Amino acid sequence: MSSSETTTDHDVIRQWIEQRGGIPTVVRGTQDDEGEGILRIDFAERDDALEEIPWEEFFETFEDRGLAFLYQDETKDGKESRFFRFVNR
Known part of the structure; x- marks a missing residue:
């Protein structure tokens, strides 16, 4: 049985994303007056609608928005999972 976990630990989040070939991004054109956009993770199949941003x-956006990272390490059949969501704390 697979289960999900929630964290706000930056090191855990970054490691989970990088282990799966992901990079931090925002949706192009969604930046506000402070420069913060809608957060996304882009995996190996790069999406032109997303713009890579520094960790x-x-x-900073993650904290400003009071988010947590809900994620799953493995699928129920034991394969590496890419399931995640940004949720409110």
Whole structure:
């Protein structure tokens, strides 16, 4: 049986994302007056609608919005999972 966990630990989040080939991004054109956009993770199949951002900017937006990272390590059949969501704390 697979289960999900929630964290706000930046090191855990970054490690989970990087282990799966992901990079921190925002949706192009969604930045506000402070430069913060809608956060996304782009995996190996790069999406042109997303713009890569530095980890520092990613986590600043993550904290400013009071988010937590809900994620799953493995699927129920034991394969590596990419399931995640940004949720409110």
